[in-house]
Amino acid sequence: MPDRERAFSRNAKPTLHGGELDAVREVLDSGQFGHGEATERFEEELADFLGVPEVVAVASGTAALHIALLAAGIGPGDDVVVPSMTFCASVQAIVACGAQPRFVEVDPVTMCVTSREVLEAITPATHAVVPVLYGGRAVLLDDIQDGLAERDICVVEDAAHAFGSYRGERRVGAERGTATCFSFGPIKNLTCGQGGAIVPRNGQEAARARRIRLLGMVESAADRAATTSYQVVGPGLRAHLSQINAAIGRVQLRGFATVEAGRKELWRTYADALRPLRGAGVVLVDVDVEHSVPSLCVVRVPDRIKVFAALRAAGIGVGVHYPPNHLQPAFSRFTRPLPVTEQTAGEILTLPFHNGMSKSDVDVVVAALQGALP
Numbered sequence: 142m143p144d145r146e147r148a149f150s151r152n153a154k155p156t157l158h159g160g161e162l163d164a165v166r167e168v169l170d171s172g173q174f175g176h177g178e179a180t181e182r183f184e185e186e187l188a189d190f191l192g193v194p195e196v197v198a199v200a201s202g203t204a205a206l207h208i209a210l211l212a213a214g215i216g217p218g219d220d221v222v223v224p225s226m227t228f229c230a231s232v233q234a235i236v237a238c239g240a241q242p243r244f245v246e247v248d249p250v251t252m253c254v255t256s257r258e259v260l261e262a263i264t265p266a267t268h269a270v271v272p273v274l275y276g277g278r279a280v281l282l283d284d285i286q287d288g289l290a291e292r293d294i295c296v297v298e299d300a301a302h303a304f305g306s307y308r309g310e311r312r313v314g315a316e317r318g319t320a321t322c323f324s325f326g327p328i329k330n331l332t333c334g335q336g337g338a339i340v341p342r343n344g345q346e347a348a349r350a351r352r353i354r355l356l357g358m359v360e361s362a363a364d365r366a367a368t369t370s371y372q373v374v375g376p377g378l379r380a381h382l383s384q385i386n387a388a389i390g391r392v393q394l395r396g397f398a399t400v401e402a403g404r405k406e407l408w409r410t411y412a413d414a415l416r417p418l419r420g421a422g423v424v425l426v427d428v429d430v431e432h433s434v435p436s437l438c439v440v441r442v443p444d445r446i447k448v449f450a451a452l453r454a455a456g457i458g459v460g461v462h463y464p465p466n467h468l469q470p471a472f473s474r475f476t477r478p479l480p481v482t483e484q485t486a487g488e489i490l491t492l493p494f495h496n497g498m499s500k501s502d503v504d505v506v507v508a509a510l511q512g513a514l515p
Contacts, residue, residue, distance in 0.1 A: 148502045149457055149493040155332045156403075156496040158396035164388035171384075176355065176362060179384035183391050187338055190394060191314045197339040197350040198382040198390075202301045202324025204354070205337035206234035208380060209320045210269060212341065212349040213295045215240050220266040223299075224254050225467040225482045227273040231299050232466045235271065242475050243267060244467040249485045251278055252426050252439065256285045269295050274303035276426060277330070277404075277433040279313050286318060295342070298322060302436035304330045305401050309432075314340040325390055328495070330404065330434050331397055333390035336382050354380045401434045403496040408435040410500050411492065414507040415440065421514050426489070437462055441488040444515045449490060451513035457506055460491040 168179055180198055187196040199205050215221060217239035223231055225244040235242045245262040248255050252275040259270055259282065270289065272280040282289070282296065289296060298313070300306075301324035306313045314321040323329075325336035341347040352359065357377030365371045382390075393400075408430050415425050426439040439462060442448050452459045465486045467476045492506055 148495075148498045149506050154495050154497060155327050156396075156400050158392055158399070160392040160395075161389050164392050165385055168384045168388045174383055174385055176381040177384045179391065180382050180387040183382070183387040183394075184338075186391060186394055190397075191312045191340065193315050193340050195341065195344070195347050197341060197347055197354065198387060199337045199339060199350075199354050200380040200382055200386075201335055202299075202322060202326060202329075202337040203230040203234055204378065204380040205322035205324070205339045206231060206271070206297065206299060207237050208350050208353045208378065209297045209322050209339045209341070209346075210234060210238045210240070210271075211353055211376070212339075212346040213269060213297060213320060215269050215295075218266060219268040220264050221269040221271055222254075222259055222262045222267060223271040224273050224275075225465040225479050226252055226275070226463060226486065227299065227466065228301070228463055229466055229469065229471075230301075231271060231273055232469075232472055236472075240269070241266075242466070242472065244472075244475060244477055244479060244482075246479050246481045247275070247485070249441070249481060250427055251429075252276065252485070252489075253278055253280045254282075256282050260285060260288075263292070263294070267292075267294055269297055271297050271299050273299040274301075274306065274313065276428040276437040276439060277303045277306050277435045278428045279303065279306055279308040279432060281308070290318060295320065301326075301329065301337075303433065305397060305434035307432040318342060320346065325386075325393075330400060330436055331390065331393045333382065333386040333393070336386045336390060338382075349375075353377045400496055404435050404494075405430055405433075407494065407496070407498055407503070408438055410503050411438050411494075411507070414503050415510075418507070418511055418514070421511070423510070423514070435494070438492045438494040440490050440492060440510075441485065442490050442510075442514065443488070445488050445490055447515060448510070448513045452490075452509055455509045455513070457509050458493045461489060462491045 219240040298321040321340040325333040422443040424441040
């Protein structure tokens with residue numbers, strides 16, 4: 142398949158800057174692959190980029206959510222408000238804590254939760270809210286943040302799509318009183334190959350998160366190597382970020398400005414190309430591109446099943462983000478009526494979106510979409 146065709150035959154592929162291989166080789170040559178100096182340098186560089194005191198790097202975005210919730214004290218008996226319209230990882234992290242997901246509707250224009258929907262979903266057992274920054278768009282809960290805090294309800298953002306995006310003049314993750322979780326998986330805005338990070342609410346939660354990611358142990362790997370014993374002070378996971386993955390992330394962070402500019406430009410190119418299809422029922426989900434680094438380009442279309450099949454048959458790598466979780470068998474005991482989510486979930490279609498795409502690739506995708514419409 143020609144290179145140009147490959148650009149739109151998949152939803153996304155990683156953007157590499159050229160120094161990743163050398164960075165990984167340096168770690169391999171060191172013989173030390175686990176948590177180490179490269180991991181801690183990556184944490185420091187992330188904190189500097191985001192403008193926050195500290196960042197805790199972990200093995201994945203799912204691990205970030207799980208650990209952030211545990212560090213905030215979420216556990217059995219707690220309700221956690223979360224949109225059904227998200228990747229199942231958001232929900233599995235809640236369930237892994239022993240808590241119960243309290244599914245909530247999203248605004249079909251943005252695919253994000255609103256303050257009104259969050260407040261309506263709160264129960265006496267609610268102790269956390271997990272807003273999902275769908276497609277890279279920041280979620281604004283400023284008007285209820287103080288009220289949530291007064292009820293002892295913490296906010297743990299699932300910002301897997303939103304690394305680099307802004308809330309006001311500050312990057313997502315710099316919001317006071319909010320814990321933020323990023324994913325650095327293969328096709329995210331910034332990739333470590335696999336990885337994630339937590340921006341904790343305070344130093345106490347940062348310390349808890351660091352203990353949890355290393356099986357509840359207090360001592361670092363270097364300290365454990367220099368003694369005959371170590372202390373395990375609480376529950377934990379094996380969820381540290383390896384130096385191999387951190388090395389990739391450090392190179393990615395240095396090249397992030399290129400990714401940021403490219404994703405914004407690609408999203409705007411799609412927006413312009415899709416505008417003539419509004420009359421045919423194609424609606425672009427708004428990511429607030431002026432303030433976001435888009436992770437997805439999602440449209441709502443009529444007769445989605447037919448359109449999806451026609452585009453796949455034409456070699457266009459479309460997808461669906463996401464099937465609603467309140468209808469998944471694993472979460473059936475938490476199901477509640479969510480008519481807006483169910484209707485929207487039957488309309489959404491994710492178009493190919495990655496930095497390797499050109500304007501001509503976008504034109505091909507949009508022309509195929511136009512031809513697939515009923």
